[in-house]
Amino acid sequence: MPTLGIIGSGNIGSAIARLAVAADMDVVIANSRGVESLQELIAELGPLASAGTVEEAANSADAVVLSIPLTAVENLPAGLLRGKIVLDTSNYYPFRDGRIAELDTGTRTTSELVARWLDGALYVKAFGNILAHHIPLLSRPGDAPDRTVLPIASNDVQAKGQAEAIIRRLGFDTLDAGTLAESWRFEPESAGYTRIYLADPSTPDEQLLASVASPKSASQVKAALDSATRVNVAERAF
Numbered sequence: 714m715p716t717l718g719i720i721g722s723g724n725i726g727s728a729i730a731r732l733a734v735a736a737d738m739d740v741v742i743a744n745s746r747g748v749e750s751l752q753e754l755i756a757e758l759g760p761l762a763s764a765g766t767v768e769e770a771a772n773s774a775d776a777v778v779l780s781i782p783l784t785a786v787e788n789l790p791a792g793l794l795r796g797k798i799v800l801d802t803s804n805y806y807p808f809r810d811g812r813i814a815e816l817d818t819g820t821r822t823t824s825e826l827v828a829r830w831l832d833g834a835l836y837v838k839a840f841g842n843i844l845a846h847h848i849p850l851l852s853r854p855g856d857a858p859d860r861t862v863l864p865i866a867s868n869d870v871q872a873k874g875q876a877e878a879i880i881r882r883l884g885f886d887t888l889d890a891g892t893l894a895e896s897w898r899f900e901p902e903s904a905g906y907t908r909i910y911l912a913d914p915s916t917p918d919e920q921l922l923a924s925v926a927s928p929k930s931a932s933q934v935k936a937a938l939d940s941a942t943r944v945n946v947a948e949r950a951f
């Protein structure tokens with residue numbers, strides 16, 4: 714049985730943990746406050762899940778979901794994820810993360826920056842363009858006709874293949890969205906970002922957290938990525 718490490722037990726990390734145990738995967742999950750703070754979640758997830766330190770979540774698995782604030786990623790122990798498949802959900806929100814010049818100038822995409830921080834990791838950008846509460850709403854069994862497609866990006870073709878297999882098991886199909894340099898197409902505010910999974914595209918921002926989701930096919934996600942224009946991150950106030 715494969716083990717999935719999950720670093721970050723917040724909105725996205727816990728949503729993915731629920732899918733993983735439902736897919737019969739062992740899960741080791743970590744956060745910043747430590748194992749005691751995870752007991753309620755572990756009880757909910759059941760016997761396939763355990764709580765660990767960040768190091769235990771990284772070391773116990775071949776693949777790790779990384780879902781913590783961007784500034785915390787930069788401060789992870791050096792080499793923590795070397796040799797691991799990493800599914801990184803990070804986005805850059807200046808109001809939360811502070812201004813990062815190379816992102817504001819477009820010198821790098823967020824995923825290029827994170828991949829550089831995670832020295833030696835087999836890095837894949839995934840699950841960063843879907844609202845956390847849409848994850849359980851859109852996950853489907855493997856034979857369902859209405860599986861939703863998530864874009865993934867990586868500079869490592871093999872890592873992308875392994876990420877695809879994991880994501881398929883979690884209930885989604887994937888679309889190869891190219892390299893990390895191209896991943897701005899599904900960063901915040903772009904055409905490939907969270908709004909593509911809304912049932913009602915006119916949903917106001919303040920109602921997003923209660924929004925209804927609708928499945929999206931590969932052709933629909935590809936059309937969104939193809940239509941994307943690069944956001945001027947420096948102009949973003951949030």
Ligand SMILES: NC(=O)c1ccc[n+]([C@@H]2O[C@H](COP(=O)([O-])OP(=O)(O)OC[C@H]3O[C@@H](n4cnc5c(N)ncnc54)[C@H](OP(=O)(O)O)[C@@H]3O)[C@@H](O)[C@H]2O)c1
Binds near residue numbers: 744767845
């Ligand atoms: N929420 C969404 O709908 C959504 C959608 C797409 C992408 N994203 C992106 O995905 C990332 C995570 O978002 P989220 O909404 O899941 O965040 P969140 O709910 O705020 O959860 C963040 C998690 O990171 C943990 N954490 C913080 N610093 C840590 C550290 N140094 N070591 C280990 N764990 C640490 C926190 O642990 P403690 O609770 O113990 O502090 C918490 O479990 C962000 O970059 C976000 O922008 C979010």
